[in-house]
Amino acid sequence: MRHSDKVLATMESSQSAARSRIAASWRRSMERHGLDPATQDIPVLETASELSERQERAGLLRSAATSQLDHLFSLVGSSGCTVVLTDTDGVILDQRCSDADAPYFASWGLQAGANWSEHREGTNGIGTCLVEERHLIVHRDQHFMAKNTAMSCIDSPIYGANGELVGALDVSSARADQTEGFNKLISATVAQTARQIEAETFRSTFSKDRIVIAGESKNEQNALVAVNGDDVIVGATRAARKLFGWKLSGTVTPVAATDLFVGEGTHQGFERGEKAALVKAITRAGGNMSEAAKALGIGRATLYRRMKRLGLARDGH
Template identity: 40%
Template sequence: MNVGCKHSDTVYSIALKGSTAARSPIAASWRRCLDVYGLSPDQAAKPRTLDQAAFRQARERMDDLIAASTDELDRLFQTVGRSGCCLVLADAQGVVLERRSTSGDDADFRRLGLWEQAEWSEASVGTNGIGTALADERPVIIHREQHFLSANIALSCATVPVRDHRGQLAAALDISTCRHDVTDLSMNILAQALRDAALRVETNLFRMAFPMARIIMLPNTVTPAALLAVDSDDLVLGATRAARMALQIDDQLIAAGLPAADALREKHHDAGDDLVEAERSALKRVLSRAKGNVSRAAQLLGISRATLHRKMKRFDIH
């Protein structure tokens, strides 16, 4: 029995059973390939390829994402490129927008279809790193025989979804290799490097979406991806997915006008206290700009020096 037939038998055996193994995420993906997409593990399927016009439109839609990712792709490729890896940025439909590999490895990846314009969704080529990460909206490692198609079992892939400034699924970052000696440990190391890169891409996207806002990192969170964008009136303009989950906020709350202090569950004051705190903060800012020079601060505020002294005494500002 050849390798392809053996792999096909394994896919059918596990995907159609009710065992614990069959309830794994990989088996769930295999079942989708059989039941939803009508694929067969032994078919010689290549990824669907977009024509030039459709590919150009796909890239134009993702201009911001590509701009936010380029430096991270280059930096990561400097680390993993010489180890026989292909680094891929795909959009939410699994279309390869950008890729990096060495010229010596290009032939292998082109033969497998891991190239610009190719669509690596589950519907196109079954269980694979890019398609399954997008379908499950979670990081995945698809190691060789875990691919659905026998044609793809030479690949080992680590993939991480990338979310936009609203926390919506936008893309996937993927590292794939054809090396036969790749181990679970090495794939886990690559996956961690990929998660770190994806986090930086998401942060870049968020900052690009709110260029004039203050960016606040949530205190007491385990991830630096929990960010709020806040305007000059201390109203929340946007939040990353991690921040939305931590604070239980959504687009509707943000659109209604959400004070950052409320989102962060800071100590509430009544309306009068809010005005007092606002005036105290304004005075402290002006004094800081004046480097503590009371006369200069009074000029900046358009009030007399005596008035400023009274206010400073009232607010206990020294």
């Protein structure tokens, strides 16, 4: 059965969308966006000036993502994958791929300036990730367009410093032998990298404030809050907002850090989080207190005062 016929047959089933998120996306692609699964056109490309404007608007995101994109590509590039960063419209802002693979990805429309939104390309890793705001894998014939069924895409949404959706991180492969099992191995790394980009974006946005890890478990390591010099929380990552039951995006309602963490031993938990942040910064700086203070966005004298209050010795232990 041709892929386009498979899509049409799925759409004729009244229960398909209720059983499968992929089928629900296929239905959106056809009924809401008016797309044809047999279309052969490659994605629309932005002009050089349009792409430059988008890249400039996403300057903070791109800056925070640069080293993470490089690291992720170093892990998956040798297996024929490309690493892609997009904005919220699904337009590719940055890409990492080998010189040998670049022409192949370009022929499929995976290149800077290409628009991979769901309303343009139907069900695909980038576009569907942005619509549904969830980590996902779209493997080969799960794509809406028949022309895209040679690819596997692994994606994770990226949230900004104020919890708002700012883009997507994508790893795509057109290898015929790429299995769903291999996709799952890559998937965890893509999700982790997206969270690291969020943390870097958050730290850059609140560089003048103290950054504290609010969560205590491994799954809450990205639950970061920004505390100003008056001990008031002025920012929180998406993970921290979920942890405290706050609205998921927008400006944080100012709250005293000590008030937030008082009760049921959580004040001690806050101090443990602050202590962990100081120890990590000092360790990463190799014991250089000036560098550690700079990384934390505070002065060296302030660092020493906080170390004393938390019972840390001069070596950070």
